[in-house]
Amino acid sequence: MQQLSTPNRSIKNAAEPPYVFEGDDNQDVRNWLTACEDYFDPNPYQWENHSDRIVFALGKAKGNKVAPFAEKYRKVIGGIGGFTRDPDYATWERFRQEIIKRYIGIEEERRALDAIDRISHKGKIATYLLLLENLNIKA
DSSP states (O other): OOOOOOOOTTOOOOOOOOOOBOOOTTOOHHHHHHHHHHHHTTOTTTTOSHHHHHHHHHHTBOSTTTHHHHHHHHHHHHTOTTOOOOGGGGSHHHHHHHHHHHHHHHHHHHHHHHHHHHOOOOSOHHHHHHHHHHHHHHO
């Protein structure tokens, strides 16, 4: 009879920590979030708690452009400083939504909508559809 083994939670796989996100125009918050997730994924038992993921990510978000967002987010998670505690904010998915909403910006959405209006089908349909799909995601 084959014996099932339980995973060894003490073994940690090496992963490169994400770069510091400063909210600059040349940084894409979605790429930074992917870098964070790439850091979490090799050690899922270490990062089971979404609050731990969020606190780590906020520690990698620094600078004057990010500080107000990080401070408010921590206060909402903990229900401190006059903020009502919102348990939904303690989920990684909600954190992703809020930081993307804050740092993608309306300008990128507007540019994507303008680009959708300007593109036309030339050449391969698959290329056209892929371009349209990518712009639609941004919009």
